[in-house]
Amino acid sequence: MTFATRYGSNGDKVSGRGQIIVQAHGSEVAFPELSYSYPLKLLSPRIVQDGVGVVYMLTYGGGLVGGDSISLSVxxxxSARLxxxxxxxxxxxxSRPGRRAAVTTSSTDAAPTKQQLDVHIADAGGLFLLPDPVTCFRAASYHxxxxFHLVRGASAALLDWYTSGRRAIGEEWVFARYHSTNEVFVDGSRVARDAMLLDGAPLNVRPLPARSLADRMGPYACYATLILYGPLVEEVxxxxxxxxQAISVFQVRAPLDVLWSLSPVRGQAGRIVRVAGKTTENVKxxxxxxxxxxxxxxxxxVYSKAFV
Amino acid sequence: MASDDLESYILLVLSDANLPTGSFVASAGLESHVAHALFYSEGPRDAMKATLAFVRDSVGTYARSALPFARDAQRVVMDFIAQQETEPSKAIDVLMRLDALYESTALNHVVRRASRSQGVALLTLYAKGFTCPPFLAAPMDGEEDTMGMESRERDERVGALIDALKLRVRREDTYGHLPVCWGVLAGALGLSLDRGSHLHLFLHARGVLSAAIRMNALGPYAAQQLLLHGVRPIVDEEAARAAHLTSGIDLSPSGNALEDDERLPASTWPLGEILAARHDLLHSRIFNS
Structure with missing residues (x-):
């Protein structure tokens, strides 16, 4: 296990790397590689489930700041399931709370926080990416x-979700930017490219009144995208x-608490599900x-550890 | 590129609301929005404000997600014309790659369905409606001028390119998505790149307004007021913002993924995605999307 701390030129930027290799040996699961560096932390709790490994992706202090960059390869x-x-x-x-406040508040554009994930999934293997949502605080920028590279016969359930911010203190869609792209390849060919870009700066179109991100996202406060592919998710x-198919929408009187859609991806091979909810709990x-x-x-x- | 006069004339023809492009059966998700009680935000119900807000979000996400494909497709056709190529297969290959990439980016079955039917309609429109009838194409009194010959020869090559693409769509070798086919049409007619994208967004916005009128959400005069005063700045701004984007077909997979992503298509309206994809669930509906 490697453990390194790297500081960028301005003393505040860090880039963390992680690598996970998971193998199945009969009913046992092994991690020949499970390494990480600050501010990323990977933990694999001991679990008793045949053929399944669990890894928690954590960050020190429970968050990331502008300039941080993390890259993880999996x-x-x-036949392994992760x-x-x-x-x-x-x-x-x-910016990091309590640090360099004088410097960071003077700049209006936050340096983005960057995260990159590269995953390869072999035959009969499966990845179940079921994290908690990303919450961008006021003026934060996340990219x-x-x-995900699958071979035919591999499976994946990929969840990407985010909230409107710290609603408890009145933050609703006031981050600077949220930009998230998920690409799925099967046998080298791209089956899905899902890119979502939310720019918090209201677009100034004169003489039109300003239209904020909150205007565009409301009345919902949490959005999720779920991509499903492969034999292991067939039942789902x-x-x-x-x-x-069973939904039939008559004229609705007031916006529903949860709104979701489902579309096939590349013929009938996969699905993309999108969910919007008035609260994070609705979506969860x-x-x-x-x-x-x-x-x-x-x-x-293992499933009970997701969505807690 | 067409001369300014010719370009203005082509714009008049293309903005004819009676053009058979199938857009009259599309509402770009507006019908679903209304059915889900999301057309009006809280507060007093103001149909003009609500429609303009919808147009703004819809044009914004379409410009960022689809316009790069229209621009790249138009470039392919412009290059094909400029390089005097006679064999369309190379251009067709690139167009088909663009089409496939759009298919994997448009992750919404309702949008994909509407996009395919409108795209194919544009190719048909060119083949049946925009090619020169033979009796007008023939040289007068046997006199042949070089200009006429050049333009006839160009039209023949472009016609062959579009026929070849149509054939591939009919054989289901490719999809024939709207932004790609729009780019092909704009290139074939000799519009400039910026004109082509601007007009595409304008037609998208006008389609939404027409749908609003048909749904009785907005009166026809109010729609004209919006089209003249509200839609213009939106279309100008979004077309300009999309000018530096790329569909991504020419990007190397080994490049910096995060940096490249800044120039690539993206959806900017997640709620619009969900509502558009729920269109078929509406108990009663007058549009196909």
């Missing part, structure tokens, strides 16, 4: 690119297909219920 080898979780939402600050997909509850079929894939105990 290799799920043949569940990637976080512990509480990933908080993105404009992530996540790439089948159940969602049935639920979605919806996801936990929708993905419950994964209990038979990763085990009831």
């Amino acid at each position: 290799d799920v080898q043949s 569940v990637l979780l976080s512990q509480g939402s990933t908080k993105v600050f404009k 992530q690119v996540q790439r 997909v089948r159940a969602l297909d049935v639920r979605f 509850g919806w996801l936990k219920d929708a993905l419950r079929g994964l209990e038979s894939v990763v085990g009831v105990d």
Whole structure:
């Protein structure tokens, strides 16, 4: 296990790297590689579930600041199943609290926090990326690119979600920027490129009145994108297909608490699910219920550690 | 590129609301918005403000997510014309790659369906509606001038390119998505790149306004007021902001993913995505999207 701390030129920027290799040996799961560097921390709790490994992705202090950059590479080898979780939402600050306040408040543009994830999944392997949502605080800027390379026969459940900010103190969609791109390749060919860009700066179109990000996102405070692919998520997909088809919308009187959609990806091979909720709890509850079929894939105990 | 006069004339033809492009069956998610009680935000119900807000979010996300494909496709056709190529297969290959990339980016089955039907309609429109009828293309009194010959020869090559693309769509070798086909049409007609993208966004916005009128969400005079005074700055701004973007087909996979991502297409309106994808769930509906 390596443990390194690197400071950038301005003394505040850090870049952390992590690497996970997970293998299945019969019913055992092994991590020939599980390394990380500040501010990223990876922890693998001991669990008793055949063929399934769990890794928590953590950050020191529970958050990331402008200028931080993290890159993680994950290799799920043949027949292994890996569940990637976080512990509480990933908080993105404009600057590290209590440090260099005089410097950081003087600049209006926050340096972005960057996160890169590269995943390879081998035949009969599966990745279940089920973290808590990203919460960007006021003026914070976050950019992530996540790439998933599957072979035919591999599976993935990829969750990417974010909240409107610290609602308890009145922050609603007041971050500077949230930019998230997820790409899925199967046997080298791109089956999905999901890119979401939310710019907090209101676009000034004269003579029109300003339209803020909150105007565009409301009345919802939490959004999720879920990509499902492969044989291990077939049961989940089948159940969602049935639920979605059964919906019939008559004229609604007031916006629903949870709104979701489902679309096939590359023929019928995968699905993309999008969810919006008036609260984070709305979305969390919806996801936990929708993905419950994964209990038979990763085990009831492991599944209970997601969406807590 | 067409001369200014010719370009203005082509713009008149292309902005004809009766152009058979199939856009009259598309509402770009507006119908679903209204059904889900999300058209009006809280406060007094103001149809003009609500429609303009929708146009703004819709044009904004379309410009960032689809316009790069239209621009890149138009460039392909402009290069094909400029390089005097006779064989369209190279250009077709690039267009098909653009089309496939758009298919994997448009992660919404309702949007993809509307995009394909409108895209193919544009190719048909060119083949059936914009090619020169033979009796007008023939040289007068047997006199042949070089200008006429050049333009006829150019039109023939462009016609062959579009026919070849249409054939690939019909064989289901490719999808025929709207932004790609728009770029092809704009290039074939000799519009400049900026004109082409500007007009594409204008037509998108006008389509939303037409849908609002058909749904009785907005009166026809109010729609004209918006089109003249509200839509223009939105279309200008969004077309300008998208000018530096790329679809990404020419990017190397080994490049800096985060840096490249700044110039690549992205959706900017997650709520619009969800509502558009829920269109088919509406109990009663008058549009296809």
